[in-house]
Amino acid sequence: MRTCTDCGQTKPLVDFTPIKGTRWTHTRCKPCRAARARASQPPRAAKPYVPPGVRICTACGLVKPLDEFTPTNGATYRKKICKPCRTAAAKATYHHRPLSRPKRQLATERTCTECGVMKPIDSYTRIKSTQTSVYGRCRACRNARARARYHSSPQVRAAEIARATHNRLRRRGARAAT
Secondary structure, eight states, X not given: OEEOTTTOOEEOGGGEEEOTTSSOEEEEEHHHHHHHHHHHSOOOOOOOOOOTTEEEXXXXXXXXXXXXXXXXXXXXXXXXXXXXXXXXHHHHHOOOOOSSOOOOOOOSEEEOTTTOOEEEXXXXXXXXXXXXXXXXXXXXXXXXHHHHHHTTOHXXXXXXXXXXXXXXXXXXXXXXXX
């Protein structure tokens, strides 16, 4: 037995809603909880009678035939907003974008990140994956660094020779296949 905190009546525990995940129940009985829930919600307006084959558009409020509403999931269900109202809403949210971006002007000169000298863009190796479309180091600095790496140790030299041999054989095989 338990006493409801709203109505003050003593009732059996089955008249109180259990709290999920615990062995306890709420302090208000089921009818009092339901009355509180109904009181906190605004009253619903009665739906107007709509004959079959027509629907009221929620945007403009006009009664229109079902053909004026876009079908969803086949032909069973239809949108709540009529086609003209949906079109007007879509046009209002549309942002016009130009069809093509303006071409970016490539720089004619660039400063090498290694030697720090400003050189014409032709002194750099092209690469598409970067924003500037060229490597940061000029050809002379790249060659000097590669040459220094090649002569740095016998293991590196052997690996570079093996790589070059492998690539040459692969190119020959590709030519023979064509």
